[in-house]
Amino acid sequence: MELLAFGKTGWGDELFIATLMTVAVSITAMFIGFLFALLFTPLKLSKNKFLNFIGNSYTTVIRGVPELLVIYLFFFGGSGAVMYVASIFGYNEYIEINAFITGSFAIGIISGAYSTEVFRGAIKSIDKGQFEASQVLGLKRFVYFFRVIMPQMLRLAIPNLSNVWQITLKDTSLISVTGLVEIMRQSYIAAGSTRDPLFFYSFAAVLYLLLTFLSMKLINRLEIKYSRGF
Amino acid sequence: MNIIKKFSLGLLITLFLTISANADKIKIGTEGAYPPWNSKDASGKLIGFEVELAWALCRYMGKQCVIVEQDWDGMIPALIMRKFDAIMAGMSITAERQKAISFSQGYADEVASLAVMKGSSLEGMDTPAGINLTKPNAAAKKALKTLTAALAGKTVCVQTATIHQNFLDSGDVGKVNVRTYKTQDEVNLDLASGRCDAALAAAVAFSDYAEKSGKPVVLVGPTFSGGAFGNGVGVGIRKDDTELLNAFNKAIDKARKNGDISRIATKWFGFDASM
Amino acid sequence: MDINLMITSLPKLLDAAVVTIKLLSVSLFFGLFIGLLFAILRLSKNKIINKFAYGYSYVFRGTPLLVQIFIIYFGLGQIEYFRSTFLWVVFKEPYWCAIIAFALNTGAYTSEILRSAFQTIKPGFIEAGKSLGISSKIIFYKIQIPIAIRQSLPAYGNEIILMMKGTSLASTVTLMDLTGVAKYIISTTFKPIEVFIVAGGIYLFMTFIIHNIIKFLEKKYGYSQ
Numbered sequence: 001m002e003l004l005a006f007g008k009t010g011w012g013d014e015l016f017i018a019t020l021m022t023v024a025v026s027i028t029a030m031f032i033g034f035l036f037a038l039l040f041t042p043l044k045l046s047k048n049k050f051l052n053f054i055g056n057s058y059t060t061v062i063r064g065v066p067e068l069l070v071i072y073l074f075f076f077g078g079s080g081a082v083m084y085v086a087s088i089f090g091y092n093e094y095i096e097i098n099a100f101i102t103g104s105f106a107i108g109i110i111s112g113a114y115s116t117e118v119f120r121g122a123i124k125s126i127d128k129g130q131f132e133a134s135q136v137l138g139l140k141r142f143v144y145f146f147r148v149i150m151p152q153m154l155r156l157a158i159p160n161l162s163n164v165w166q167i168t169l170k171d172t173s174l175i176s177v178t179g180l181v182e183i184m185r186q187s188y189i190a191a192g193s194t195r196d197p198l199f200f201y202s203f204a205a206v207l208y209l210l211l212t213f214l215s216m217k218l219i220n221r222l223e224i225k226y227s228r229g230f
Numbered sequence: 231m232n233i234i235k236k237f238s239l240g241l242l243i244t245l246f247l248t249i250s251a252n253a254d255k256i257k258i259g260t261e262g263a264y265p266p267w268n269s270k271d272a273s274g275k276l277i278g279f280e281v282e283l284a285w286a287l288c289r290y291m292g293k294q295c296v297i298v299e300q301d302w303d304g305m306i307p308a309l310i311m312r313k314f315d316a317i318m319a320g321m322s323i324t325a326e327r328q329k330a331i332s333f334s335q336g337y338a339d340e341v342a343s344l345a346v347m348k349g350s351s352l353e354g355m356d357t358p359a360g361i362n363l364t365k366p367n368a369a370a371k372k373a374l375k376t377l378t379a380a381l382a383g384k385t386v387c388v389q390t391a392t393i394h395q396n397f398l399d400s401g402d403v404g405k406v407n408v409r410t411y412k413t414q415d416e417v418n419l420d421l422a423s424g425r426c427d428a429a430l431a432a433a434v435a436f437s438d439y440a441e442k443s444g445k446p447v448v449l450v451g452p453t454f455s456g457g458a459f460g461n462g463v464g465v466g467i468r469k470d471d472t473e474l475l476n477a478f479n480k481a482i483d484k485a486r487k488n489g490d491i492s493r494i495a496t497k498w499f500g501f502d503a504s505m
Numbered sequence: 506m507d508i509n510l511m512i513t514s515l516p517k518l519l520d521a522a523v524v525t526i527k528l529l530s531v532s533l534f535f536g537l538f539i540g541l542l543f544a545i546l547r548l549s550k551n552k553i554i555n556k557f558a559y560g561y562s563y564v565f566r567g568t569p570l571l572v573q574i575f576i577i578y579f580g581l582g583q584i585e586y587f588r589s590t591f592l593w594v595v596f597k598e599p600y601w602c603a604i605i606a607f608a609l610n611t612g613a614y615t616s617e618i619l620r621s622a623f624q625t626i627k628p629g630f631i632e633a634g635k636s637l638g639i640s641s642k643i644i645f646y647k648i649q650i651p652i653a654i655r656q657s658l659p660a661y662g663n664e665i666i667l668m669m670k671g672t673s674l675a676s677t678v679t680l681m682d683l684t685g686v687a688k689y690i691i692s693t694t695f696k697p698i699e700v701f702i703v704a705g706g707i708y709l710f711m712t713f714i715i716h717n718i719i720k721f722l723e724k725k726y727g728y729s730q
Contacts, residue, residue, distance in 0.1 A: 031237055064712040065705040066673030068684050076307045076697035173569035192415045198580035205568040212567035303692050391692050409679045423582040425597055
């Protein structure tokens with residue numbers, strides 16, 4: 001147990017910070033995923049064949065290819081891609097995107113694909129009357145999407161979004177490739193240094209279980225809060 | 231909507247804060263997991279032969295240096311992506327790597343060797359002390375034959391994307407069951423636990439591991455140099471960065487002349503590994 | 506776009522895809538039995554057995570697969586005593602360590618799928634069986650299990666695809682599956698996009714096949730409710 005002590009001798013403080021990092025990346029990734037989902041859900045629901053194809057490609061590809069491969073693509077190609085885009089705009093200096101953004105973005109894109117499916121399912125189950133009423137009232141599509149549909153969609157989506165959260169949380173274990181020090185990487189470092197992989201990886205499992213457990217409690221409270229008035 | 235706006239703003243700010251202009255520092259990438267070339271001390275600070283040599287070279291170049299940690303398998307892509315400007319990570323100069331990046335002159339040499347756990351059937355092979363594979367002589371060729379026979383069907387573990395892996399893949403020692411790992415540490419772990427019949431890496435890496443872990447790791451067979459093992463370890467630099475390449479070469483010359491390389495090498499390797 | 510690289514790497518990647526398929530099938534095979542076992546345990550009236558099964562499912566679904574593989578491969582390999590037992594013959598090989606980790610993981614998810622399928626069987630079916638005088642045991646084997654399997658098909662199809670992606674983690678313990686070989690090619694040629702397209706394409710193709718097999722099975726064994 002001394003291995004877990006805080007301070008110089010033990011790994012406790014490093015693991016604590018790593019846990020915070022895991023949570024930070026998960027939240028950021030989940031948020032980035034939301035942004036992607038908000039973009040791609042309308043595409044998937046669109047009647048336009050081309051837009052529909054783009055939306056479907058996104059979810060099919062990202063959900064059908066292993067996360068590790070997506071992360072390798074980002075890690076080995078990400079910076080280059082961003083710089084390429086920037087050079088189109090005439091910015092030719094080098095751009096360094098830090099590991100946190102790279103990792104969160106990679107997981108975010110993956111999380112977004114799942115969130116898109118969740119949003120799509122939730123919107124489909126909203127009573128058609130809501131759409132019709134909004135149109136009758138003369139509300140523009142953009143307006144009623146955000147003010148009428150989205151709040152209802154979020155309420156319906158919460159149970160499935162909690163699944164997406166769990167997936168996102170566990171996927172963060174894969175970005176040790178980018179060098180970001182989250183739970184998995186810190187355990188890896190500690191295990192290597194102390195040559196005690198069993199202890200540290202088991203402890204990592206405990207940390208993840210703790211995060212899962214706390215998440216569930218929080219999400220249950222969210223569910224109750226958002227169900228009021230329905 | 232308000233939360234979304236705030237969060238997006240925060241994200242964009244973080245993003246832009248990291249797009250920093252290139253200060254006049256040289257960033258040097260190293261693995262930090264390949265003692266005694268480079269490793270980390272208990273507090274996580276980067277130490278080792280190359281870390282100390284880097285400080286010395288930067289002094290000669292009159293520039294400020296920052297040493298950055300990077301996983302081995304992403305080392306060259308990170309250099310190309312400009313995460314840092316030079317690689318000093320025990321990276322040997324090989325023709326294949328020279329397709330992607332440039333190297334300075336070699337500053338130190340490492341010989342590779344096979345290692346096994348004490349009591350292995352591979353101990354006591356009848357081979358010369360060292361062989362050079364760039365122009366293999368008769369003794370070297372005979373040694374390769376002995377090795378091929380001894381290693382047939384055995385499992386040999388190496389770190390991925392290394393000259394050691396290239397050697398085993400080249401077929402010079404016939405058909406061997408090659409297992410690749412992300413770090414040398416993982417190789418050592420599986421060697422010690424018996425998952426590998428043998429492992430191949432820099433000889434000093436094994437002696438360092440034996441010393442630090444107390445495990446009975448023994449070097450067997452000849453030491454290898456040349457051929458697939460490259461020609462010494464140099465500083466990896468982007469192909470278009472000729473200015474930095476010249477600066478490093480001049481600094482290495484000075485460091486060698488003043489005996490710095492020999493001194494630092496002896497400190498970390500226990501012998502003068504300088505080139 | 507380096508089309509030449511895409512062509513030359515295709516055969517290597519296809520060979521590796523075979524490894525992936527092997528890992529997937531063997532893991533699913535064991536995982537299905539484990540899942541069925543724990544689903545039954547979960548339905549038990551005995552509180553201890555029930556909690557135990559729940560614990561297993563909670564732990565394996567609540568922790569990343571990567572941690573599970575590392576514990577089994579690196580963690581167990583560290584214990585000297587373990588290495589001297591006969592079990593070491595199995596755990597020595599990264600292939601079996603991966604299979605065990607995958608099987609336990611998919612077993613947990615499968616047990617949840619089957620459990621919820623069992624619990625949502627219309628009571629009418631069971632009552633009909635009882636009224637015909639069929640014993641509980643036979644009702645279980647001949648009525649409940651087949652119905653549960655049929656109801657689980659969509660969710661289990663999902664699980665198969667998730668597991669296929671999970672096999673990519675075998676590359677972290679030295680196994681050269683599709684992802685492992687893809688990573689190797691990327692790290693030696695520095696052309697991630699081309700390799701991603703080919704490797705990703707192979708994965709998508711496998712997903713497509715699995716998806717269609719499940720659809721076919723659903724049609725064949727489906728029944729109107």
